[in-house]
Amino acid sequence: MKILLVSLGTRGDVEPFLAQAEILTHAGHQVVCLFPEQFREVVEQLNYPFIGFDKRFLEMLETQSGKSVMGGGGNGFAQLKGYLRLIRDSMKVQGKLIEQQREVLQEINPDKVLFHSKALYFYLCAKQNPKKFILLSPLPCLIHPSENYPHIGLAKWGPFSKKWNLKSYGFVNGARHKAMKRLMKKYYSDFIDPDFSSNAMKDFERKDLRTLYTISPTLFPRPENWPNTATITGYFFRNQTKEYQIDPKLEDWLKLHPKAALLTFGSMSNPKPKQHSETIIKLLIQHRIPTIVNLSWGGLEKIDIDSDLIFYVNQIPYDWILPKIYGIIHHGGSGTTHQAAHHGCVQLIIPHIIDQYFWNQLIEKRQMGPKGISIHKLKADKFEKILLEFWNNQSFKENALSLAEDMKPEANKQEIIEYITQN
Known part of the structure; x- marks a missing residue:
């Protein structure tokens, strides 16, 4: 089986997909990795076919705005300006990234796709064909609500009351759906009879999107209100010591x-x-x-x-x-x-x-x-x-x-x- 692995972000976003690549390859499946270009050397050393996303996505994090957001510096107003500038720059790059996701999917024509939460085009694909596309997340509190914790994007300020923890998912994901609509409206014609409205996407993601949370159920027990499509698997690690020269x-x-x-x-x-x-x-x-x-x-x-x-x-x-x-x-x-x-x-x-x-x-x-x-x-x-x-x-x-x-x-x-x- 040919399986496309798609991840966007830093090393922590890519490693869970490399762990799956190791497992799937050992089981006899063919994997293709679509990651930021900065990870080409790492992936090719592991002998997996590699396709590189536009470098600008990670390069944004090396700008002064990116470093301010990542690691502090300046007063609250300066940090807010950094966030807004990073969002603006991200929107510019996202159009190119989405186009790349579409092109690679057509070129590779995989049997299955494991995709990261930042790979936005594949949400539309998953809604059209939910058996083929699987969201893989090393983070909980992303789509499926927990009454004990707010949406992961608000973790710095939470947790709140159970009521507001649950409400936070609607606020954050509602904003995400609006951004997705703005970025991807021109691709709706790729799909048959699409309904990509905010309400439709919310219902699909919470109920029908196959989601693998590669996290420990010991650390984060699975909430009882989650649907059967949301699975906690435990955290998988790849062997990183094979090429390590001990000092x-x-x-x-x-x-x-x-x-x-x-x-x-x-x-x-x-x-x-x-x-x-x-x-x-x-x-x-x-x-x-x-x-x-x-x-x-x-x-x-x-x-x-x-x-x-x-x-x-x-x-x-x-x-x-x-x-x-x-x-x-x-x-x-x-x-x-x-x-x-x-x-x-x-x-x-x-x-x-x-x-x-x-x-x-x-x-x-x-x-x-x-x-x-x-x-x-x-x-x-x-x-x-x-x-x-x-x-x-x-x-x-x-x-x-x-x-x-x-x-x-x-x-x-x-x-x-x-x-x-x-x-």
């Missing part, structure tokens, strides 16, 4: 520091990487917390202090390092949160955007770590208190290890293959 110096460092932490912001960038790095790393050294610092995409930088407590890396596979450490200080992406939970790590989240505030709340609720502080409000005195709780509260580690055991039976590969490939 002997890091192995020696880990032997010297059997209780250690990992500090990483993943693919998040921000306008103050030096300042934020100094704030965090100075406190780690002050309180004798041995830490591996993953510099990765530039959200963190080396600071001018020589200490054997800090070990810098440019990239490191989480599935190699997480089983070897006590805990992780991170941005709160879905993939990082799940991998850390899977390996029983205590977590301290410094959320940057959107869903990361949700995972921050969830980690606190599950008592796997303290509630972290937004990078927009990162100050030494506030962070120090949370850091010491993260490092010294033994109950966090006990709870994290217990939940890791509960997560072990999740993410059944054979079940998801059968779900995707069924007619």
Whole structure:
């Protein structure tokens, strides 16, 4: 079976699709990846056919407006201006992205399509042919309502009362449907007798759109009000250690520091990487917390202090390092949160955007770590208190290890293959 995988966004948006590519390929299916052009090298090294989205989508996040939205900086008015400018620029790029989705679908003619929530053209396709198109999301609280949490886009300000949590989905998705209509009206003629009104799309998405939430039911139990078309599968990880060359110096460092932490912001960038790095790393050294610092995409930088407590890396596979450490200080992406939970790590989240505030709340609720502080409000005195709780509260580690055991039976590969490939 030929299966098209379509994802838009940063590394955290692409990794869940690469995990599915690994599973489906091993089962004998042919996969084709339609991701942002910046991921061409990663995908082609894995030997999957690759088609690249317009580079401008991710390049927007590297602008000053994008960094302001992702990582703070400036007052509230400046951040609002950044949001509005990013939305305006995004609308310009979306037209090209939608055209690419349409062209690739016609060219590849796949048997099945797994698509990301930002791949807007495929919502129309799914409404026309719901058996062929499946929404894959590493985030809950997107389409199907939860009375305990608002729409993921409002996670920074929620949760609210149960009533307003439920209402929030109508507000956010209603705005999304209006934007979709503006962007895609000219493509309605591709479909037979389409009804793509806001009410029709709302009903379709909530009741009939086949949706795979690749999240842990241990962390986020499936709400009882969800329809049968919404499935929680567990979180799937691909093997990232196959090509990893272990640094002997890091192995020696880990032997010297059997209780250690990992500090990483993943693919998040921000306008103050030096300042934020100094704030965090100075406190780690002050309180004798041995830490591996993953510099990765530039959200963190080396600071001018020589200490054997800090070990810098440019990239490191989480599935190699997480089983070897006590805990992780991170941005709160879905993939990082799940991998850390899977390996029983205590977590301290410094959320940057959107869903990361949700995972921050969830980690606190599950008592796997303290509630972290937004990078927009990162100050030494506030962070120090949370850091010491993260490092010294033994109950966090006990709870994290217990939940890791509960997560072990999740993410059944054979079940998801059968779900995707069924007619």
